[in-house]
Amino acid sequence: MSSKFPKKEKLKSEILIRGIFEEGKSITSYPLKLIYLDLKAPAKVKVQCGVTVPKRNFKSAVKRNRIKRLLRESYRLNKEQIFNNIEGSFAFLFLYLGKEMPQYEEVEKQMRVILKQFLIRVTNENPIK
RNA sequence: UAAACAGGUCCCCUUAUCGCGCUAACGAGUUAUGUUAUUGAGGAAAGUCCGGACACCAAAGUGCAGCAUAGCGGGUAACGCCCGUCUCUUCCGCCAUAGGUGGAAGAAGGACAAGUGCAACAGAAAGCAAGUACAGGUAAUGCUGUAGUGAAAUCAGGUAAACUCUAUGCGGUGAAACGUCAUGUAAAUCAGCGUUUAAGGGCUGCACGUCCAAGCUGAAGGGUAGGCGGUUAGAACUUUUGGGUAACCUAAAGUCUAGAUAAAUGAUAAGGAGGUCUCUUUGAGGCCUUACAGAAUCCGGCUUAUGACCUGCUUUAAGA
Numbered sequence: 001m002s003s004k005f006p007k008k009e010k011l012k013s014e015i016l017i018r019g020i021f022e023e024g025k026s027i028t029s030y031p032l033k034l035i036y037l038d039l040k041a042p043a044k045v046k047v048q049c050g051v052t053v054p055k056r057n058f059k060s061a062v063k064r065n066r067i068k069r070l071l072r073e074s075y076r077l078n079k080e081q082i083f084n085n086i087e088g089s090f091a092f093l094f095l096y097l098g099k100e101m102p103q104y105e106e107v108e109k110q111m112r113v114i115l116k117q118f119l120i121r122v123t124n125e126n127p128i129k
Numbered sequence: 130u131a132a133a134c135a136g137g138u139c140c141c142c143u144u145a146u147c148g149c150g151c152u153a154a155c156g157a158g159u160u161a162u163g164u165u166a167u168u169g170a171g172g173a174a175a176g177u178c179c180g181g182a183c184a185c186c187a188a189a190g191u192g193c194a195g196c197a198u199a200g201c202g203g204g205u206a207a208c209g210c211c212c213g214u215c216u217c218u219u220c221c222g223c224c225a226u227a228g229g230u231g232g233a234a235g236a237a238g239g240a241c242a243a244g245u246g247c248a249a250c251a252g253a254a255a256g257c258a259a260g261u262a263c264a265g266g267u268a269a270u271g272c273u274g275u276a277g278u279g280a281a282a283u284c285a286g287g288u289a290a291a292c293u294c295u296a297u298g299c300g301g302u303g304a305a306a307c308g309u310c311a312u313g314u315a316a317a318u319c320a321g322c323g324u325u326u327a328a329g330g331g332c333u334g335c336a337c338g339u340c341c342a343a344g345c346u347g348a349a350g351g352g353u354a355g356g357c358g359g360u361u362a363g364a365a366c367u368u369u370u371g372g373g374u375a376a377c378c379u380a381a382a383g384u385c386u387a388g389a390u391a392a393a394u395g396a397u398a399a400g401g402a403g404g405u406c407u408c409u410u411u412g413a414g415g416c417c418u419u420a421c422a423g424a425a426u427c428c429g430g431c432u433u434a435u436g437a438c439c440u441g442c443u444u445u446a447a448g449a
Contacts (some may be wrong), residue, residue, distance in 0.1 A: 074396095
């Protein structure tokens with residue numbers, strides 16, 4: 001499993017994103033928050049992932065871009081543990097809740113925590129047959 | 130030496146590993162996917178304040194209103210931008226005067242003999258109500274002159290970043306414009322027939338004017354979500370020739386220079402370079418690479434934010 005993050009794994013559909021906010025479940029590990037949604041219908045990729053930073057907390061577009069890149073990078077390097085251990089397909093949306101500029105180490109640490117919790121929860125809900 | 134002002138340059142670099150967007154080639158040959166190569170943020174990309182290009186809107190109508198501009202000349206696709214110049218104002222210097230001259234900075238610099246309004250102090254009075262002293266004059270009277278107040282006195286003057294007038298310009302909406310493909314069920318669209326002019330809607334705010342609108346027949350296909358085009362070769366950039374005080378124009382040669390769309394341009398490591406601090410004065414070590422800030426149809430300006438370096442010049446402070 002390579003640690004690539006191509007275009008088709010990005011969450012783009014407006015319908016899906018609206019659905020995530022309405023029906024998704026969430027895991028929080030400050031300053032990150034993951035909202036996910038089980039897509040039920042089989043898709044080409046296991047996970048479609050999007051990243052967002054609220055404009056309210058970071059007025060500067062440069063800072064928002066920076067945080068989004070950090071989130072994407074940490075997801076890219078750590079998504080392997082998810083891809084190898086889940087069934088079905090999911091939509092992910094990562095939110096950054098903090099109000100200070102983070103360091104990469106901090107982001108990656110919390111990313112790992114979140115992904116581990118997600119795995120635990122999903123395997124409990126849908127035990128592999 | 131520091132600060133301010135004006136102009137210019139730059140926005141760390143290289144390599145390796147992992148990764149992202151566009152494009153091209155190869156493989157595949159419809160797509161998907163893979164490999165390789167090229168390339169990938171700014172001087173303000175920002176604010177969206179002006180001016181255009183481009184696109185559409187029912188005849189993009191007419192009048193009024195509204196808005197903008199305001200010496201003169203030039204530049205430009207165009208401008209409210211830029212350049213030159215005159216005039217005025219302020220400050221400084223000199224000559225030495227009630228002015229001249231040099232420098233710097235600034236100017237929303239058309240018209241107050243069309244009308245309306247406003248005006249501190251003084252003054253009887255700065256328009257509608259009056260009048261002091263002296264002299265002249267009359268039937269009589271501020272009727273006339275002088276004095277007095279003031280920058281200005283039944284006569285003008287000042288003021289238009291006061292109304293206003295004059296001249297010139299301005300239709301509206303903005304890439305979520307607009308075109309197109311596939312899907313394809315309407316109350317929505319188009320064409321023809323046709324009705325009432327009552328309400329409503331549209332055409333810029335208002336008025337006029339004008340268009341639409343019930344129903345029937347036919348055609349074509351809408352909305353929502355999505356793909357593609359528009360979409361990056363251009364009023365482009367670089368270097369030189371010639372013209373011009375300058376803004377800028379002209380000619381030649383060369384270059385291709387981001388095109389994302391929940392939105393690419395990143396992460397880690399090493400080295401170099403630069404800055405700064407400490408020890409010390411060959412040198413070593415630590416820290417930082419920082420400011421403002423992220424293209425979204427594209428240009429020309431303006432405004433605002435802001436780091437480093439260089440050049441010029443002026444004033445102030447310090448030193449000699």
